[in-house]
Amino acid sequence: MNPISLLLLISLWGCSAIYDEHFNQYALNVSQAAYCVSSISEWNCYTCSDSIEVMDLIENGGVRVLNALDHENEKIIIGFRGSSNIQNWVDNIQISHISPYINYDNVSVDKGFYKALNYVKEPLYKNIDSMMQSYPNYNILITGHSLGGALSTITGFEIVYINGVKPEKIELITFGSPRVGNKAFKQYMQSIGLSWRTTHYYDIVPHVPEEFLDYIHISQEIWYNEQNNGYKICDDEYSEDDSCSNSCAPTKCTSTSDHLNYINISMGNDGLC
Numbered sequence: 015m016n017p018i019s020l021l022l023l024i025s026l027w028g029c030s031a032i033y034d035e036h037f038n039q040y041a042l043n044v045s046q047a048a049y050c051v052s053s054i055s056e057w058n059c060y061t062c063s064d065s066i067e068v069m070d071l072i073e074n075g076g077v078r079v080l081n082a083l084d085h086e087n088e089k090i091i092i093g094f095r096g097s098s099n100i101q102n103w104v105d106n107i108q109i110s111h112i113s114p115y116i117n118y119d120n121v122s123v124d125k126g127f128y129k130a131l132n133y134v135k136e137p138l139y140k141n142i143d144s145m146m147q148s149y150p151n152y153n154i155l156i157t158g159h160s161l162g163g164a165l166s167t168i169t170g171f172e173i174v175y176i177n178g179v180k181p182e183k184i185e186l187i188t189f190g191s192p193r194v195g196n197k198a199f200k201q202y203m204q205s206i207g208l209s210w211r212t213t214h215y216y217d218i219v220p221h222v223p224e225e226f227l228d229y230i231h232i233s234q235e236i237w238y239n240e241q242n243n244g245y246k247i248c249d250d251e252y253s254e255d256d257s258c259s260n261s262c263a264p265t266k267c268t269s270t271s272d273h274l275n276y277i278n279i280s281m282g283n284d285g286l287c
Contacts, residue, residue: 033236033247038210039277040087041157041187046279048080048095048162050287059287061279066091070141075133077165081141088152089185090145092138092169096160096190098283100219100270109223111196118175121202123195124223127164131172138169139177146179153207155185159281160219160273163191163211167232170206171199182207189276190219193229203232204251213259214276215240216269220259235259242278 043061050059054068065086072079078095111122142154154173158166170186173179185208203209213220213235223229235248237258248255259267273281280286 038187038212041155042189042277042279044091044093045157045159045162045189046281046285048078048093049283049285061286072134072137077130077133079134079138090152090154092156094158094162094165096162100160100273109227120198123168123199127168127194131165131168153183153185157187159189163188164194167191167194171203181205190217190273192219192222193231196228197230200230200232209234210236212236214238215272216262216267217272218268218270219273221267
């Protein structure tokens with residue numbers, strides 16, 4: 015796609031930032047590294063960038079999140095690990111809403127995702143606050159694959175609307191994320207400075223929980239084809255784009271192999287480490 019066409023698509027579809035494949039790959043590498051690294055001293059995996067320094071690794075209740083700094087690229091990095099067993103997680107996903115935000119009582123999110131984030135929230139937000147005070151000019155990249163994408167999305171909402179971080183400081187990039195919240199949640203997330211929700215062909219996970227249960231994806235979907243060698247910037251500012259990941263609904267969105275391969279990186283505990 016040439017630059018003029020891409021700029022036209024951005025202006026028509028309301029994407030918050032021009033899609034950058036290299037930056038998306040950078041975030042994907044962090045998302046996979048979160049599966050591979052179980053201590054600060056282990057930052058030597060295949061997708062572990064030399065420019066990134068892990069400051070803390072929080073793990074509790076089956077949730078793992080990396081807290082890191084990249085001085086070369088001026089990033090505060092929050093990288094969530096996905097589920098250790100994708101199929102069991104999909105089979106046992108809790109499909110019930112919760113409205114936990116006093117000043118945003120029209121916003122609801124999945125109860126299971128909210129509960130999972132609470133396992134690491136207190137030390138995570140303390141670390142973010144500390145890093146922001148030390149590096150106020152850095153943006154905050156929040157990223158994760160699968161369940162990690164859901165936790166990243168809720169974190170983005172909370173640090174903006176609950177903790178008061180300026181939305182333009184947030185760079186939210188997820189891979190194979192499930193749906194997280196309702197329409198009100200989606201609308202609030204429109205203000206996030208950069209939001210790319212990357213999906214791959216017939217990946218099963220972006221289709222749970224189902225839309226008829228009052229869940230809707232946030233923008234901006236970037237849908238990769240089966241071979242991972244081409245993508246579409248989707249028209250999902252107001253509703254999900256049925257010509258992107260949703261094109262496989264209702265019967266073909268069943269692939270776990272597509273979920274475990276993003277932009278030719280093998281994802282998960284058994285992925286590229």
